[in-house]
Amino acid sequence: MSAHFIKESDFKAFVSALIKAKPVYGPTAKRSKFVFSRLESPEQLRLDYDVTLLPPKKLFFPTSQDLVRFDGDKFEACVQPEEKILFGVHFYDVKALDMTDLLFREKNPDWNYLAHRECTTLVASSIQAVAPRAFWGSVGREVQPKGHDAFLTKIQGGFVYEPRTPKGEALLKHGAFGKASDEQVAEARKANDDIKKRCPQELKKPSASIARKVRAAFDDETLWDKLAEDCFSCGSCNTVCPTCYCFDVQDVWNVDQKSGARTRTWDACLTREFAEVSLGAGAHENFRESRGERFRHRIMRKAVYLNEKLGGPACVGCGRCSSACTSDIADPVRVIEQIVKA
Amino acid sequence: MAKPKVAFFDFACCEGCQIEFTNYGEPAFLELIKHVDVVEFREAMSEKTKDPIDIAFIEGSFTREGDRARLEEIRKRAKIVIAYGQCATTAGINALKNHTADYRKEVYGKDAGMPHLDSQKAQPISAVIKVDYNAFGCPVNKVEVLQIVSHLLHGKEPVIPDYPVCVECKRRETICRYEEGDHCMGQTARAGCGAPCPADGIPCEACRGFVSDANQAALKKALIQKAGFSEARAEGKSRMFTANQRGDAK
Ligand code: SF4
């Protein structure tokens, strides 16, 4: 598909037209940080964001989502997908969505996620500001983002818009686009290549060799206990991660004690309760009892266990976990460095 | 359970958690009493009972030996005992007195000799009787209490969170207090409140107590290194609601 160009001065009108056509979600400012939220005006869109607090996954897999509503013996599925445009997703988050797309689709397809995902037009955008703990320039280089319908790159004087699917092409009619010149396309390429060299952190080794080293450290209990010494089991590293996808399901009754909802909520394997299972008769067992075991489990999931299925590590280098961890022990780059050194 | 009999009892506390029970608003409260038969509740009615009860909500801490017999008597005739509010679950704020010797003079001055001030260590009611479930919080979270009651009415185990408040802050995309140059205790505090304080820019004070495996050493470290607290302030910081759960509990 061919590349298009829109002038900076025409861009606002394009976003306004999109907002008129469909609900549009994009990065917006929340004090000093950014969050994906529904746009009411083009001025709210902050394509100069570095990273959002939560990843865009929340639009397809909300932090808390009613799956079924019941009333006595009657029940109905209540997922109501909304046709929408998700605008301004960085490539690392597109990679993460590719992973959750695959994980929610395999075996028993999870329509509660897929229904939301499939009615979305996803416009990726180039990175203009680099987050303080980002390492997307070096992690999982072998994996390319593919789940977007178009890619928008900021260049001199405007944006290059490259549709990847008919859905992405369909948005062209909302803006004053012209054909992008070869120079503009080359400038966009260069911008997207150059930014990858500007991450403050870097994984020095390729994914396969990291995976081997991390797996080999599995039995080094002293190492994991040491790495997790200051861990609060707070699950922040899970909750902010774009590739985490575990959830818990609970039934909640309304005060009439007859009607209610079955709700799923994000879960986190770093919390103590996560691996607690019932043995019946009120007894429990926790199969990841210590902080070290839980800490190890996350690193194994991000760097080793899923690599074969996903074609690369289940970490996209957004650095959200590194920033979210109050003890500053969750950073995958530093953890991997320490494992490799040990 | 056919319309279970519910009663409220209070020990050393401010009775704020009982007041919280009347705060559902009329429609919800009137709906709720279609499902439970409130037989004793001194914040809202004058009747008392000596009959067997299905669910006893016990508010307040155990601070006087003289209360032992009354607690045991309630336990004997109650099918389910719920420790109701932070004073009952961990002795909450009351447990601060466990660390002071001079509170009578400091607080009551010339009235320091009043006989009812003659109390011992503040303890949770579980120090005296078996507690089946805990409704944490200072005050309790009324939505959670409703869910505990619902689960019991349906013969299910109530689901009571034992993970830190960070989980709830992150879910609602609250900017971390530490990121804003402040301090917080949400990393060790029991969630279930929905994390309203940090969302309003106020540090979490752990009013639902600590989670069961709170990393107290790491909390102190974060308070010193990230929030710039002095050693002494970091050490004492969490005591307000967790005096009985800390490493130095009396
Ligand atoms: S590694 Fe950090 S963010 Fe993750 S659970 Fe432990 S303290 Fe929380």
Ligand code: SF4
């Ligand atoms: S593990 Fe951390 S850096 Fe990697 S994708 Fe998850 S949040 Fe981002």
